[in-house]
Amino acid sequence: xxxxxxxxVPRPPNAFPEAVGSGKPKVxxxxxxxxxxxxxxxxxxxxxxxxxxxxxLSQDALEAARVLKRKHRAYYDTDPKGxxxx
Numbered sequence: 001x002x003x004x005x006x007x008x009v010p011r012p013p014n015a016f017p018e019a020v021g022s023g024k025p026k027v028x029x030x031x032x033x034x035x036x037x038x039x040x041x042x043x044x045x046x047x048x049x050x051x052x053x054x055x056x057l058s059q060d061a062l063e064a065a066r067v068l069k070r071k072h073r074a075y076y077d078t079d080p081k082g083x084x085x086x
Contacts, residue, residue: 051059069076069083076083 072083
């Protein structure tokens with residue numbers, strides 16, 4: 001019995017050996033914080049310039065186009081050029 005106990009069964013080789021040198025090299029990641037840096041934390045937000053009539057009209061036209069695309073999606077999906085021309 002001692003002969004049977006001393007015999008070890010060899011392990012089978014891995015079915016999927018790892019390829020050496022494949023993929024991107026691993027780089028230590030730098031932890032990122034969502035907090036703003038201390039130098040900007042207590043400053044007020046910069047004031048935005050008042051939009052002129054051209055910018056306002058352009059923004060309103062874009063919003064109207066988005067609403068119409070959603071409302072008439074079937075027509076827009078079948079004929080986008082015709083939709084824009086109309």
